[in-house]
Structures are given as C-alpha cells and as structure tokens.
Amino acid sequence: MKDSIRHLIQQALTRLTADGVLPEGLSPAIQVENTKDKTHGDFASNIAMMLAKPAGMKPRDLAEKLIAALPADADISKVEIAGPGFLNFYQNTEALAARLDALLADAKLGVRKNGPAQRVVVDLSAPNLAKEMHVGHLRSTIIGDGVARVLEFLGDEVIRQNHVGDWGTQFGMLLAYMQENPEAAESELADLEGFYRAAKKRFDDSAEFAERARELVVQLQAGDAECLRLWHRFNDISLSHCQALYDRLGVRLSMADVKGESAYNDDLANVVADLKAKGLLSESDGARCVFMEQFKNAEDNPLPLIVQKAGGGYLYATTDLAATRYRANVLKADRALYFVDQRQALHFQMVFTAARLAGFVPASMQLEHMGFGTMNGADGRPFKTRDGGTVKLVDLLDEAEERAYTLVKGKNPELDEAELRQIARAVGIGAVK
Structure with a gap:
C-alpha cells in the first residue's frame, strides 16, 4: 500500500508540474508512514509541507491541489488534509477484504515464484557425529528447514543434504x-x-x-x-x-537426507588430481593449494585454499569441492544453498570460485552461502556452558518446555496434565524455533 500511495503521489506531482503549479526539476523522496491514530486514516505523507516552499504556496493550499490531482484508486476510499498539511489516506477496507478473499481461495496465497521451477539442493544442519547436537546447530537446522519448505511450496524440487561430520x-x-x-x-x-x-x-x-x-x-x-x-x-x-x-x-530431515563427509572420501584423490590437471594446484610448505587472484590477505599476498596437507590428508575444502560436483553432476541441481554460519563466508567464496575454475559445476548453477550469526553468550562469543562446554540442544529444548509448562500451569491451573504438556511442547519448541 505504501508503494501504491507513493506512486499515486508521484503521478499527482507530475500532473502539477505539467500544469505549472510546481517548478520543473523537483525529485523529492516521497515519504509515506503509518498513522499513529487510525481515526486519522491508515497512511500519511508530509509531501505538501516538503514542497510548499519551492512551490511558493502554503502547505495546506498545496495539499488541496495534490488531492485534486491524485488519480482515483479503488484501494483508497478517501484522502484528507490534517494539521499543517499532512495528506491522510484511508484504505478501502472492502477492497482489502476482497483481495484477502482472493488470496485465501488460492492454494499458494497468490504468491508465485519469480522464474521457472528449479532443482535446489539445501545443505542444512550438518552436526558433527562425534558429539551431540548443540545450540550452535539450531540456526542452520531451523532456517534451512524454513527455506526448504518455502521453496517446495513455490514449486521447486528440493533435495535436502545433511552434510554431517562423520569422518x-x-x-x-x-x-x-x-x-x-x-x-x-x-x-x-x-x-x-x-x-x-x-x-x-x-x-x-x-x-x-x-x-x-x-x-x-x-x-x-x-x-x-x-x-x-x-x-x-x-x-x-x-x-x-x-x-x-x-x-x-x-x-x-530424515536418515535418507544424510550425505556426510565420508560419502565423498573415494573422490577426494580425484578432486586433487583434477585440480592439478587444470593447472590450479600449487605447493606451499608441502601442502597442495589453490591460489586465486581475488583472495588476498592483509599483506596483499594470495590466500591458499588448502586441499591436501603435507602428510597427504584432506581437508574440509576438498570434501566441499567433491560435494559441489556431486550436486552438479549426480543430483543435477540448478542451485545449491549452504546454511552455515557467517564465519565460514570466506571459505565458501573460495570453494565456489575454485569449483567454477575447475569446471566442477556449470556456469548456470547457482552456489550460495546463506550465512547467519552465531548464538552468543553474555561475553559476545558463541554460547558455552559455565564449564566451557557447548549447550546440548536437547537440554535447551527440555528447559524451554519446562518453562512454558510452569507458565501455562500458573495461569491455567484447571487444565489437565496431558493438555498442559501438549501446550508446553507447542509453546516451548515454537519459541525456540
């Protein structure tokens, strides 16, 4: 509605400029805000007060001319002048109700994907199997799941990949x-x-x-x-x-969505060999690395993407490169979204660039790191328990449910135990998500 009203005001300004009421060359930033008191309309603009001086008119007089020049719009029932010259716009509630009815009658609420349906890999959760899931896994899991559901709702074919640390x-x-x-x-x-x-x-x-x-x-x-x-x-x-x-x-997420680091183990030597064949490998202190011109450190020296340690071992970068070409060549993905916290942004930029240079993914495939912040404690660092360990996710969920249970029981003591527990689960888990 705000965009629509800005467009109406712009049309009125164009008309008044053509009629000589406003001088040529004005290009004001048209502000439209929600009104604080709904008895004075739904939206308000101070455009008449902004342009009164260059127009050589009183704000209320210019406001009257603006109202007269506004095109009719079915979504606006009336426009009034308030105070020193505000334009107050009243939304047509019947038109809004009709629009909502039309959206609710549509299985997709009137939302359509911008562009053709795609085959999308969503890399989410990815806990380390050597330890239990902790608070740090929450955001990747919940945000990744949310986006995967939205993409499916819009018609994309989504392939979930839980890239667990199992090697x-x-x-x-x-x-x-x-x-x-x-x-x-x-x-x-x-x-x-x-x-x-x-x-x-x-x-x-x-x-x-x-x-x-x-x-x-x-x-x-x-x-x-x-x-x-x-x-x-x-x-x-x-x-x-x-x-x-x-x-x-x-x-x-199910067991069928697990595609851990171990799944790519047999391809790691091939990844290194293929990088070498493309002339992308360099040796640095015995390690085999990919240097790319666009990635440099503070001293302006190229940063290494290490794909094989001096002792012959492989790293996350090697596995991630193998995963890119599996997702491109086997899964035939048009797009791959990686839900990993923002601290890994440089790692993924380098991996994606190397994957393209090596021809592991086609130019048409989108590779996107969907970064997010960390769950921090009072010290501003990733959240830890008092003894320095990570907070188990199961403990967080237990506490959330217990707090919700206590709260609901205190306010509704007449509810039976089963219903209290059901509400506590919905509220506690929902609040964490």
Missing part, C-alpha cells in the same frame, strides 16, 4: 575407545558427549592409546572391515540422537 581423525580416538571396552562403550554411547570426553581423556593421558587411535584412522580410511563395523555402529547411534531432535523440532 576424520577424531573417529580413530572413538574407535579405539570402543575397542578397549566394548560392553561399557555400548552403555556409555547413550551420552555421546560423555563418551567423547572419556575417549579424549584416554587419548591425552595414554601415548599407547593415542598411537592406536592414529593407526585405526588409517585402517578406517583403508576400508578395514572391523573398523567400518564399529564406525557404522557409532554413526547409527549418533544419527538416532539427531533424528530424535529433528522429530521433536518438527524439521523435515
């Missing part, structure tokens, strides 16, 4: 701990965070344990059957924790 050196430590005491490990896995801390303590305290953990990483990456069995067991338990939270949050 890497920390898994050697976890496997070694599972091997050391399999029966205790099974019961301890109910608390992933405690399991991880116990494994980390053994890793830090015992050189022998640490060495065995490193050996197990090599065996896991080489495809050792027993290591893979334990690794699958650990991942299944970790993912079941995640799925319980997704279900509780009402997020449309």
Whole structure:
C-alpha cells in the first residue's frame, strides 16, 4: 500500500508540474508512514509541507491541489488534509477484504515464484557425529528447514543434504575407545558427549592409546572391515540422537537426507588430481593449494585454499569441492544453498570460485552461502556452558518446555496434565524455533 500511495503521489506531482503549479526539476523522496491514530486514516505523507516552499504556496493550499490531482484508486476510499498539511489516506477496507478473499481461495496465497521451477539442493544442519547436537546447530537446522519448505511450496524440487561430520581423525580416538571396552562403550554411547570426553581423556593421558587411535584412522580410511563395523555402529547411534531432535523440532530431515563427509572420501584423490590437471594446484610448505587472484590477505599476498596437507590428508575444502560436483553432476541441481554460519563466508567464496575454475559445476548453477550469526553468550562469543562446554540442544529444548509448562500451569491451573504438556511442547519448541 505504501508503494501504491507513493506512486499515486508521484503521478499527482507530475500532473502539477505539467500544469505549472510546481517548478520543473523537483525529485523529492516521497515519504509515506503509518498513522499513529487510525481515526486519522491508515497512511500519511508530509509531501505538501516538503514542497510548499519551492512551490511558493502554503502547505495546506498545496495539499488541496495534490488531492485534486491524485488519480482515483479503488484501494483508497478517501484522502484528507490534517494539521499543517499532512495528506491522510484511508484504505478501502472492502477492497482489502476482497483481495484477502482472493488470496485465501488460492492454494499458494497468490504468491508465485519469480522464474521457472528449479532443482535446489539445501545443505542444512550438518552436526558433527562425534558429539551431540548443540545450540550452535539450531540456526542452520531451523532456517534451512524454513527455506526448504518455502521453496517446495513455490514449486521447486528440493533435495535436502545433511552434510554431517562423520569422518576424520577424531573417529580413530572413538574407535579405539570402543575397542578397549566394548560392553561399557555400548552403555556409555547413550551420552555421546560423555563418551567423547572419556575417549579424549584416554587419548591425552595414554601415548599407547593415542598411537592406536592414529593407526585405526588409517585402517578406517583403508576400508578395514572391523573398523567400518564399529564406525557404522557409532554413526547409527549418533544419527538416532539427531533424528530424535529433528522429530521433536518438527524439521523435515530424515536418515535418507544424510550425505556426510565420508560419502565423498573415494573422490577426494580425484578432486586433487583434477585440480592439478587444470593447472590450479600449487605447493606451499608441502601442502597442495589453490591460489586465486581475488583472495588476498592483509599483506596483499594470495590466500591458499588448502586441499591436501603435507602428510597427504584432506581437508574440509576438498570434501566441499567433491560435494559441489556431486550436486552438479549426480543430483543435477540448478542451485545449491549452504546454511552455515557467517564465519565460514570466506571459505565458501573460495570453494565456489575454485569449483567454477575447475569446471566442477556449470556456469548456470547457482552456489550460495546463506550465512547467519552465531548464538552468543553474555561475553559476545558463541554460547558455552559455565564449564566451557557447548549447550546440548536437547537440554535447551527440555528447559524451554519446562518453562512454558510452569507458565501455562500458573495461569491455567484447571487444565489437565496431558493438555498442559501438549501446550508446553507447542509453546516451548515454537519459541525456540
């Protein structure tokens, strides 16, 4: 409505300029605001007071001429002059009601996608399976789910990809701990965070344990059957924790949407080889990197995108490059949206640029980092518990529900327990989302 009223005022100004009432060359910023008192209309503009001096007229006199020059519009029932020369616009409520009726009769509320339907990959949530989901995973999960739902509603084909952290050196430590005491490990896995801390303590305290953990990483990456069995067991338990939270949050993510880092492991050597074949690889202190002219540090030296460490290991960048070409070549995506916090903005800019230079994705494919802020504590840093650990997402949701329960019960003591709990779930989880 504000845009519509600005357009009406602009037409009136053009007409008054043509009639010689206003001087040529005026191009004012037309302001339209909501009125504070609805008895004085729905919207107001101070345009007559702004232009009274250059027009050589009193504001109310110019306001009268503006009203006379305004084109008729079915959405506006009347326009009045208020105070020193405000134009007050009254919205035609019958026209508004008719518009709302028309929208409500349409399954898509009158909203149409701007452009053809697309095949869109939405990369969201992506917890590290070595630990339980924490508060830091909330925004990626909720915002990603919200956008995925909107795109589906508008007719896009959405492919959710939960790029979980299910690979890497920390898994050697976890496997070694599972091997050391399999029966205790099974019961301890109910608390992933405690399991991880116990494994980390053994890793830090015992050189022998640490060495065995490193050996197990090599065996896991080489495809050792027993290591893979334990690794699958650990991942299944970790993912079941995640799925319980997704279900509780009402997020449309399932086990079928999981496409973790491990899924790209077999392609990482190919990624490096293909980058080399394209002449994009350079060596720096034994590491293999991609240097791109547009990415430089404060000293104006090119920044490296490291794709292979000096010892031969691969990094997030390598996996992310493999994921871009899987999404382009296998999933045939027109667009890929990455819901990861803003601290990773440079990483994704570099990965996307390298992927295009290497021909991993076609020029027509959109790659977009949908960055957002972190959940910060009172110190302005990403939120931690008092002992320095991350806040478990399950604990946050439990507390939200309990607070909602207490509040609702205090105000509605006559409600039965089942209804109180149902309301507490809806209010608590909804508030967090």
